[in-house]
Amino acid sequence: MxxxxxxxHPLKSHGREALxxxxxxAGQSMPFDRSWAVAHDASKADGSTWAPCQNFSRGSKAPALMAINAVLDEKSGRLTLSHPDRPDLTFDPNQEADIFLKWVKPLVPQNRALPDRILQLSGRGFTDSxxxxxxxxxxxxxxxxxxxxxxxxxxxxxxxxxxxxxxxxxxxxxxxxxxxxxxxxxxxxxxxxxxxxxxxxxxxxxxxxxxxxxxxxxxxxxxxxxxxxxxxxxxxxxxxxxxxxx
Missing domain, CATH: 2.40.33.20 (PK beta-barrel domain-like)
Known part of the structure; x- marks a missing residue:
């Protein structure tokens, strides 16, 4: 084989990057895979530990998110997202969450819990398991x-x-x-x-x-x-x- x-997938549910x-x-997920996740406004997650996917914006609830592609610059920590219906966005997930939240708003249903903040979990990432x-x-x-x-x-x-x-x-x-x-x-x-x-x-x-x-x-x-x-x-x-x- x-x-x-x-x-x-640097930002959970928001784009994939081919390597x-x-x-x-040992004991870790793929480097920079789901290192960040977008907690919604009903989430109790604070980034101090792993939390299940129900705490985050995801493609099962907002299918438009599935069309996002991502490129992470590991040195600068800046992430570039692209989507057929949105202009490309390059931002720092740790410093510029507000820019991202404005960018992603048109891609999520407005009658559900809305994207609220970006959390980071180093090493293991916010895997679905x-x-x-x-x-x-x-x-x-x-x-x-x-x-x-x-x-x-x-x-x-x-x-x-x-x-x-x-x-x-x-x-x-x-x-x-x-x-x-x-x-x-x-x-x-x-x-x-x-x-x-x-x-x-x-x-x-x-x-x-x-x-x-x-x-x-x-x-x-x-x-x-x-x-x-x-x-x-x-x-x-x-x-x-x-x-x-x-």
Missing amino acids: QITALYR QTVTLH DYASISLCNTASHAAVSERAGTDLSPLRWRGNIWFEGEAPWQEMDWIGKEIALGAATLAIREPIQRCLATTANPETGARDVDTLGILNSTWDHQNFGIYAEVIKGGPVALGDSLTVH
Whole structure:
């Protein structure tokens, strides 16, 4: 098996960034993945510790957010966001939250809890799991969903960190409890990823257009896509590196 794509999501639910290489660290999520999150005005989260996704603005409630792309300048800490319906925005998530809140306002429903502040959680990030996880996705499983949908779906719907090819569809679900080697790193596979409404939105337009959850449930009797893993041995990982199940 081989690594085909690497992504991080610096600001949770607000854009993805493709990478060529990344260095993983034991006990941490992918560097700068979901380092920041947008707490809404009903959230109790304060950034001192991990909080579940219900505390944050996210694509399941605001599908237009799914069309955001992101580029993080690690040296300056400045983040650039782009969206087909908004001008590009470059800002410092720690210093210029007000600029971002004005920019994102047209992309979120006004009859729900509204974006209120940006929080940062270094190291592990605001992952969707309550532990520092990395998500892996199988290109063959994605192709199976696309075939069932009758259209060429973008893999960006799944917001995965690491994509791989060379395995049969859904075979990754048999890896639960096992370890994998990829690049110079070793990961322990923890559990399948149960999906939400965010995956029903088109990553190019931000409009809900495919019932991915219905397809998963009706065809495979589950709502899972991809697997969560924990890094137990760090090291560099790059596009084209091999993936081996132990």
